Amino acid sequence: MRFPRPRCKREINRSPFKGSSCSKGSTVEWGAAIENLKSKIKNGKRDSALAKTVALSCRILAKLGLFKETTGHVSARSRDRRTMMIRGRGRAESGLIYTRPNNIVLSDFEGAPLERRSGLKTPNEACIHGELYKARPEIGGVVHAHPPTIVLTSMAGIELRPIFGGYDPQGMRLAVNGIPIYESSLTLHTVEQVHEMLKAMGDSDVCVLRGHGIVVVGATLEEATVRAIKLDHLAQMNLQAATLGQVPSISQQDIDGFLGRRRAKGRSVEPLWRYYGEWEKRN
Numbered sequence: 001m002r003f004p005r006p007r008c009k010r011e012i013n014r015s016p017f018k019g020s021s022c023s024k025g026s027t028v029e030w031g032a033a034i035e036n037l038k039s040k041i042k043n044g045k046r047d048s049a050l051a052k053t054v055a056l057s058c059r060i061l062a063k064l065g066l067f068k069e070t071t072g073h074v075s076a077r078s079r080d081r082r083t084m085m086i087r088g089r090g091r092a093e094s095g096l097i098y099t100r101p102n103n104i105v106l107s108d109f110e111g112a113p114l115e116r117r118s119g120l121k122t123p124n125e126a127c128i129h130g131e132l133y134k135a136r137p138e139i140g141g142v143v144h145a146h147p148p149t150i151v152l153t154s155m156a157g158i159e160l161r162p163i164f165g166g167y168d169p170q171g172m173r174l175a176v177n178g179i180p181i182y183e184s185s186l187t188l189h190t191v192e193q194v195h196e197m198l199k200a201m202g203d204s205d206v207c208v209l210r211g212h213g214i215v216v217v218g219a220t221l222e223e224a225t226v227r228a229i230k231l232d233h234l235a236q237m238n239l240q241a242a243t244l245g246q247v248p249s250i251s252q253q254d255i256d257g258f259l260g261r262r263r264a265k266g267r268s269v270e271p272l273w274r275y276y277g278e279w280e281k282r283n
């Protein structure tokens with residue numbers, strides 16, 4: 001693949017390949033940056049099956065109310081493990097609920113697009129995804145959403161407690177494991193901000209950004225998507241419980257019982273992913 005060399009500074013600034021959405025605060029020499037990108041483009045390859053999965057995840061989460069209008073994004077690590085497919089932003093998009101595979105952009109972990117997609121760029125917060133993929137090799141999918149329940153519970157100081165057991169064991173486990181909170185409500189546009197958030201998140205699969213939203217990861221995007229749904233359910237139940245007064249957590253004996261159980265072999269998120277895929281089609 002060949003790209004014409006930019007002829008003037010204005011053209012450089014218009015180039016969709018001009019560096020990342022996430023600022024690092026340093027100027028990289030243009031020639032070196034072009035060479036660097038060329039080698040990444042040579043290695044990076046658009047994966048249309050993965051683009052479909054990313055688009056479906058966006059639509060499922062949007063229809064469930066975890067995304068508002070055009071903000072928030074989902075990504076999946078590419079098979080080459082050095083690039084990602086991420087929801088694009090710009091005049092060619094119509095919001096999360098209408099996301100289609102052609103709205104998904106192949107990008108490097110710095111948030112720089114590795115392909116031309118007219119009217120689309122990577123999100124300003126693409127560094128959330130890229131820095132997570134760099135820091136945690138086990139991660140295959142990332143969801144960054146703005147669910148109203150999380151915004152409310154985090155601002156009201158409502159702790160997400162295990163107030164149910166068998167009703168939804170996956171949601172209960174999230175509460176029992178503890179849900180880290182990142183205190184800043186600012187959008188995360190710089191690598192430095194994301195590193196602060198990663199410190200708060202530790203090795204957890206979820207992080208609540210107070211007054212902002214959530215970051216949820218999984219071994220696959222399907223897993224991250226289902227986990228985000230479970231986290232939202234947990235927040236919905238705790239929000240409703242807070243309006244009822246004193247709703248206790250389940251007993252320590254029950255928690256120990258659940259944690260002592262070995263998870264059923266071969267159980268995966270696949271049935272739930274299929275369920276939500278079917279539900280999305282019909283809604």
Ligand SMILES: [Zn+2]
Nearest residue numbers: 072125187213
């Ligand atoms: Zn955000």
